[in-house]
Amino acid sequence: MRTFLNWPKGFLARAALVLLLLTLMGGQISSVAAAPKPRNFTGSAQLMGSHFTITAVSADDSLAWRAIRAGLQEIRRIDRLCSYWDSTSQITQVNRAAGLHPVVVDQEVFDLIQRTLKLSTLSGGAFDITFAGGEKIYKFDRQEHALPAPEVVKASVARIDYRKVLLDPAKHSVMLQDKGMRMNLAGILQGYGVRRAQALLKQLGIAGGLINGSGDVSCWGRQADGSLWRIAIGDPAHPQSVSSWLTVSDVAVVTAGNYEQYFTVQGQQYGHIINPHTGYPATGLRSVTIICPDVELADGLDEVVFVKGPEEGLAFINRLKGVDCTLITNDGRTLTSRGMQVNYYKDAGQPASAATSSPKP
Incomplete structure (x- = not known):
């Protein structure tokens, strides 16, 4: 029978080293198995006179909340810098010095x-x-x-x-x-705020998320369960409900509506978006949804389409690369650009069960 004294020289030291490495590897394997799973974290605030919601996907609770707070703070900073209503903003200073x-x-x-x-x-x-x-x-x-x-x-x-x-x-x-x-930068400022907040969240290490600035929606990456983001489009005929939806990532979906702020003349509705050329309210459309990679650009384009009207507005979007739209006319027709792919609910008035790109104020 062989005793410990008869083992080859250095064997015990090597055996101890192997045992130590196995122990360490076992600890690493356990730690990987116990790693927290990603979750969707959501925070919101009233900013720029609208409701902003930020969803961050992360396995790190502390990182997610820190990123959400930073994103909301960035939107707040931009509002102070560019607000038409803030007496200290740089836009107000430009207006005071007009002429x-x-x-x-x-x-x-x-x-x-x-x-x-x-x-x-x-x-x-x-x-x-x-x-x-x-x-x-x-x-x-x-x-x-x-x-x-x-x-x-x-x-x-x-x-x-x-x-x-x-x-x-x-x-x-x-x-x-x-x-x-x-x-007044109101026609594009929400989109710019969303874009800057998204860039900041990405910089902080948030690989997936969605920001909704009262109808200005931008998303990237995937949800915590690995699925794409589902964004619903509001239905003008049924307020607080949706008519269609998209499953997307790394894109912006921005909706403007002309059916919440309006007046009527002999039964015809006139919405709050004014044609700057004529001074009259833009007519022909009730809802415009723009889909493109840049939420700031999309925020401005929806107003362009409203002013141009259904036919000219649709033709304008069809000339732009990487931009699509879906339009709902005053008489209830739905028009889409060449590359637009949207899923329609069979029954009108479906309740919203996703991030909703509802009309901006």
């Missing part, structure tokens, strides 16, 4: 304004951030009214003209050429 002198703004604000002007040029002025200079001649209270006189309507848009926004790239300054002009 007087340029105002130096942060590079971020300058770049955002510059992008909006490119969209104005692309759309032939259907999108115009100087719309705030227009006179408020309508009450969107869902009541019966008479249309204002033609001369009143024409005068109401006399100070609207994006071509009179003067930019100096060297000084990153902005000036409104005429006194009385006003700039």
